[in-house]
Amino acid sequence: MAVVFGDGASPLSPVLSNKRTSKSLLNKAGFFLPPMEIQLWMMGAIGILANLYMTPPINLLKL
Incomplete structure (x- = not known):
């Protein structure tokens, strides 16, 4: 499988191209x-x- 850029997607979000992921x-x-x-x-x-x-208050921990 080749890594291509999806339908107008930015180059920061590569999408694996195959029939399953494209649909x-x-x-x-x-x-x-x-x-x-x-x-x-x-x-x-x-x-x-x-x-x-x-986080409980500190005063309750000393009781």
Whole structure:
């Protein structure tokens, strides 16, 4: 299989060309594209906020 660039896709998102992947609904929807930089920062911020929310206060640990 050769790596080619899909229908107008950027060179940053190579797609394997064969009959199975070219007709996949997930492929056409962009499900397999790598996340953009802002998405990575947002996921990291949500993870940090979730950890802060789930961390009990220091005073309760001394009881």
